[in-house]
Amino acid sequence: MVGSGGYGSGGLRPSPITTLPAQTAGTQHTGLGCAALVHAFDWSGTSLGPITGWDPAVRAAVELVLASPLPMLLTVGDDFLVLYNDAYAEVLGALHPTALGTPAARAFGPAWDQPGLGDVIQQVHRTGRAILEPESQVQFAPGHTEPAFYTRGHSVIRSSRGAVAGVLTVAAETTHVIHRLQSLGELTARLAGALTIDDVTRVVLAYAMDSFDLDHCVLAVDDGLAYRYVRRIRGEMLDEADERLPPVWRRVSADPAAPAVAAAESGRATFVADGEPLNAVATDRHERRVRALAALPLRTPSLRGALTVGFRRAHVWLPAERALLKAAAELVAQAAERARRFEAQHGTAQLLQRSMLPEHLPELDMFRIAARYDVGVDGNAAGGDFYDAFHLLDGRLAMVLGDVAGHDVRAAAVMGQVRAALRALALTDPAPPSVLAGLDRLVGSLGAESRNEEIFVTIVYGVLDPSDGSVTLASAGHPPPVLRRAGQGGEPATAELVKVPPGAPLGLGGRWQTGTLRLEPGDTILMFSDGVVERRGRPLNDGLDALVTAAAASPSGDPRNMCSLATAAVEGTTDDDVAVLAVEHALAMSRSATTQVAAEPTGPSRVRQWMTTRLREWGVPEPVIGAAILCTSELTTNALLHAGTPAQVHIDLNAERLLVSVADTGTRGSVIRARADALASRGRGLGLIEELSDSWGTDPTVRGSTVWFEMLLAGKARA
Known part of the structure; x- marks a missing residue:
């Protein structure tokens, strides 16, 4: 028996x-x-x-x-x-x-x-x-x-x-088949929510390792003339331990001796019950110890790949198990193809969206500016959210955040027209009522030309006078900004919604009034789109209250930190795009420096030397220097490794904090060639950042991304 x-x-x-x-x-x-x-x-x-x-x-x-x-x-x-x-x-x-x-x-x-x-x-x-x-x-x-x-x-x-x-x-x-079919149903449900190849990979590897109690699992997909793959082995320290980390892809040539490549190229599944199936291509002892291996092809019109699962002991691949693995491979192949199409559409849409946004924001002596744009959960189309900040002819600063309803190319096109018109109007007459009136006529005209009266545009627009920190604001149906007041004399910071007179959305022939406020040193104003605070099934006021609470609790008013905080302040996900723009009145002028890092092995060491010299010249405490260099070195290594392009390291120091950012120029939305975001090297980068910094985040740009961290200096003696 x-x-x-x-x-x-x-x-x-x-x-x-x-x-x-x-x-x-x-x-x-x-x-x-x-x-x-x-x-x-x-x-x-x-x-x-x-x-x-x-x-x-x-x-x-x-x-x-x-x-x-x-x-x-x-x-x-x-x-x-x-x-x-x-x-x-x-x-x-x-x-x-x-x-x-x-x-x-x-x-x-x-x-x-x-x-x-x-x-x-x-x-x-x-x-x-x-x-x-x-x-x-x-x-x-x-x-x-x-x-x-x-x-x-x-x-x-x-x-x-x-x-x-x-x-x-x-x-x-066997009822065993029923249990595994239930597991297969769970796999189907999870794959339905996987948008990218990275998402598919996480789902598939977790399913395979858990459902079959494997010792070895690999998912591989074609990468031009070669392949790239992600591997899981029993007991390995996983890169994917935190959901914020993408899987680390490895590249391999199309060697027919590799079971995964053979399955991908031939479209035929193979099952080895006992032997040395990976011995010819083994890269380490883990692969040499695999005795039983199943290699399942992942084949669709636009994708070649394979899923391999294995044991370190002899294993008879039962007919029911073979059938289940083949069914799972079919589901994975279809999900991977959908993800590949999504990445192509998503990358194009993101590039279109971000090409319409300013690639660089103005730099002022006593005011720091940062912005962030994140696509919605569905993310495969351009949207209408936008931000902008630019110098006016009289030296003041114009700042704006708007939202054109819709998630398609048409919404992005309207957004581009509104943003361009706003600049032209502001450079002629920057008064908020005049700018909004001109935009109102533009949106009305666009609606009439398209015979579509449903163009819906909201905007909040302000003018900052750097000489005294005064801000004049007007809103056309847009949520009011959040104002974070720095605590004085040791008091905690506070935050509130700015009292801006409400006005009608653009295109309805409204009239707009202005409100004023003053940014004192240490204060920050945060403009945001409704995707930051709106959640399905929840009142809008709940989201606004959560954002205000988070702003008051922030340890720093740094604009980059405030933008990162705002995108995560409200629980739950949103289907809408998210745009934020923050401006801080600095307590003192900051010192900054930038260096370019070549994509070569000596790059991280050169960054360490350069940064050590600069921070010591500026009198930064040695403990802060050590922690900052460690984090920066790790981020630079990741940027060079995964983006494959030169990186730019920027440091900014003021009396309150040290801010370090590492930017790469790897093109987003690549369909074939994988690139993991920064912080993806064995999970170490994320752990260092969270352990050693006070706040950190990632900012997507038109091309590539920027990873930054902030270290507060309050209470730390400076030389």
């Missing part, structure tokens, strides 16, 4: 296989059915005694077994006398008919002592509790090459006096 299946920590796994011992030579089937054999058998010499003296409940159980079309085995008494029906005789193969009426230990020989047969039946007999074995394998009669696979349920048979008389074993189609 067979070993019982077990539930491992990672889910169901196939049971170990035990075959029945071969019948001794000379034994032949009688040709009679089991019912006839049972009635013809001389039971008087057994513990059961003559049939006429059997307990009525036992007799009824025997009749049930003999009449059932399902394979059934009945072991009766303390010596477990064996009775079974015709269906189970086929399962026993060569052991039939000599096993009938024989104590189980003698009938099954060594197989009775194998895990999953004698021990299970004796346990049920002893405890009276039923046991369901998830999966088992039983060998047919000699000459049959294909084994049969069953789920076996064991339950007690009681005598008419209620005592345990025997154990009934029913073999049926």
